[in-house]
Amino acid sequence: MKTLKMILITLCCVAVTGVVNAQKKSDKHPIKIGMAGYTFVKFDLDSTLKVLDKLDVRYLCVKDFHLPLNSTDAQMDAFKAKLKAKNIIPYGAGPIYMKSQQEVDRAFDYAKRLGVNLIVAVPNYELLPYVSDKCKEYDMKIAIHLHGPDLDVYPNATDVWEHVKDLDPRMGICMDIGHNLRTGDDPVKDIEKYQSRIFDLHLKDVTAASKEGHGIEVGRGIIDFPALVKELRKIKYDGVCSLEYEKDMNDPMLGIAESIGYFKGICAQ
Amino acid sequence: MKTLKMILITLCCVAVTGVVNAQKKSDKHPIKIGMAGYTFVKFDLDSTLKVLDKLDVRYLCVKDFHLPLNSTDAQMDAFKAKLKAKNIIPYGAGPIYMKSQQEVDRAFDYAKRLGVNLIVAVPNYELLPYVSDKCKEYDMKIAIHLHGPDLDVYPNATDVWEHVKDLDPRMGICMDIGHNLRTGDDPVKDIEKYQSRIFDLHLKDVTAASKEGHGIEVGRGIIDFPALVKELRKIKYDGVCSLEYEKDMNDPMLGIAESIGYFKGICAQ
Numbered sequence: 001m002k003t004l005k006m007i008l009i010t011l012c013c014v015a016v017t018g019v020v021n022a023q024k025k026s027d028k029h030p031i032k033i034g035m036a037g038y039t040f041v042k043f044d045l046d047s048t049l050k051v052l053d054k055l056d057v058r059y060l061c062v063k064d065f066h067l068p069l070n071s072t073d074a075q076m077d078a079f080k081a082k083l084k085a086k087n088i089i090p091y092g093a094g095p096i097y098m099k100s101q102q103e104v105d106r107a108f109d110y111a112k113r114l115g116v117n118l119i120v121a122v123p124n125y126e127l128l129p130y131v132s133d134k135c136k137e138y139d140m141k142i143a144i145h146l147h148g149p150d151l152d153v154y155p156n157a158t159d160v161w162e163h164v165k166d167l168d169p170r171m172g173i174c175m176d177i178g179h180n181l182r183t184g185d186d187p188v189k190d191i192e193k194y195q196s197r198i199f200d201l202h203l204k205d206v207t208a209a210s211k212e213g214h215g216i217e218v219g220r221g222i223i224d225f226p227a228l229v230k231e232l233r234k235i236k237y238d239g240v241c242s243l244e245y246e247k248d249m250n251d252p253m254l255g256i257a258e259s260i261g262y263f264k265g266i267c268a269q
Numbered sequence: 270m271k272t273l274k275m276i277l278i279t280l281c282c283v284a285v286t287g288v289v290n291a292q293k294k295s296d297k298h299p300i301k302i303g304m305a306g307y308t309f310v311k312f313d314l315d316s317t318l319k320v321l322d323k324l325d326v327r328y329l330c331v332k333d334f335h336l337p338l339n340s341t342d343a344q345m346d347a348f349k350a351k352l353k354a355k356n357i358i359p360y361g362a363g364p365i366y367m368k369s370q371q372e373v374d375r376a377f378d379y380a381k382r383l384g385v386n387l388i389v390a391v392p393n394y395e396l397l398p399y400v401s402d403k404c405k406e407y408d409m410k411i412a413i414h415l416h417g418p419d420l421d422v423y424p425n426a427t428d429v430w431e432h433v434k435d436l437d438p439r440m441g442i443c444m445d446i447g448h449n450l451r452t453g454d455d456p457v458k459d460i461e462k463y464q465s466r467i468f469d470l471h472l473k474d475v476t477a478a479s480k481e482g483h484g485i486e487v488g489r490g491i492i493d494f495p496a497l498v499k500e501l502r503k504i505k506y507d508g509v510c511s512l513e514y515e516k517d518m519n520d521p522m523l524g525i526a527e528s529i530g531y532f533k534g535i536c537a538q
Contacts, residue, residue, distance in 0.1 A: 254522060258324060261528060261529065261533075262537075265535040
């Protein structure tokens with residue numbers, strides 16, 4: 001009798017799980033969620049990795065304050081071992097500013113030793129042909145970080161596109177959806193337009209489509225995330241969507257977690 | 270020239286905002302997101318309110334460890350002032366166990382003095398007719414908390430329904446979607462079935478549809494949240510969905526924030 005009851009309970013559970021689990025068997029194009037290292041500018045590597053692990057975020061774009069550009073191979077190995085222990089994948093490095101050929105050389109060498117094939121970069125405009133040659137030489141992708149109306153260089157995706165479209169096809173865009181919108185350009189439309197060169201994406205939300213707009217928890221601002229995810233699936237984006245959270249940088253953990261949760265919720269639909 | 274530029278920028282921003290803001294003008298039935306006080310069993314009221322405010326969660330179901338059942342009117346007033354200062358609304362009290370008529374009386378008096386019209390309750394079965402009379406007398410709703418396969422009383426929504434369906438219509442269910450599923454019952458189907466008596470909802474996720482299932486960050490378990498929200502909108506649920514997060518209760522903040530964010534993301538679709 002007890003066995004029969006056990007069998008019935010098991011069958012029942014399997015049936016219910018079948019219903020509730022339907023969403024998990026989605027055949028939608030998967031969206032990779034990651035973290036832009038800059039989000040943790042006020043926190044050391046160990047604290048950062050602990051949070052990523054708790055949030056089940058498995059991709060990190062490495063910033064130099066967690067792994068200096070002049071790290072020795074031994075320091076690189078120790079860094080990689082720490083990430084591996086937490087099951088976190090370094091998928092890129094940057095943003096790295098490049099103001100000279102020496103700085104370009106150092107960045108490519110750093111990325112190669114780190115074992116990534118993507119640099120999120122801000123090279124001076126006049127260095128772009130040199131960077132393009134380096135991409136060919138290293139078989140490395142460059143995602144140029146656009147920075148909205150705040151900086152003189154690379155305000156939006158269109159500006160990056162115009163500067164890289166005739167260079168090596170590994171020269172592309174890190175689509176910062178917040179900064180792009182702050183210049184008045186719709187990030188969703190630009191992802192469609194420049195899809196062949198979108199290699200990285202900075203996930204964030206902003207309060208206004210203007211210079212005055214500032215960072216806020218994902219979902220609380222004006223970006224249309226359902227439309228964003230729909231577009232990313234449409235173009236079969238296979239890069240990472242990395243949260244760059246810039247509000248309350250001394251005490252950002254709740255905002256980071258809420259933002260990651262929100263984006264997971266959007267992706268679950 | 271400068272003025273013309275400003276006008277153009279403004280027009281451009283308005284146009285873009287028009288596009289990206291489409292999601293915010295939703296005419297979907299709104300879902301109220303709240304917090305079950307129990308989530309903060311290890312934290313005092315001030316810490317709790319600080320977190321709710323940061324997460325923009327505006328509804329709290331008050332637990333007795335934050336406001337004892339024998340609080341004086343002065344203590345009640347101080348409590349209410351603290352919530353008001355953070356723009357947080359106490360919408361209910363409980364869960365409150367009721368093992369005698371005296372405990373029923375005390376709970377109704379407490380809720381009335383707190384100024385809420387909902388008690389999340391676990392009354393002994395034999396007290397139900399007495400509680401029903403009290404609902405009439407106080408014009409107060411009771412949402413009986415179901416507790417899955419762990420307790421002897423009220424395992425699931427069906428059990429609560431069977432016990433209250435012939436009593437005062439203010440006697441209803443606090444749908445704990447996790448515990449209901451852990452008894453093998455689909456919470457979405459039961460919300461449809463018992464919609465006239467669902468007065469509160471405990472939001473959570475679980476790892477399995479069985480006694481062995483345990484709490485986990487919302488979105489990481491087996492509950493189908495898109496289907497849940499669709500159902501809540503279908504029945505025009507006007508109660509609160511309150512997160513009851515029971516994982517890592519000593520260090521739950523990231524999990525709470527991720528869970529709230531995830532549910533907001535689901536509701537945004």
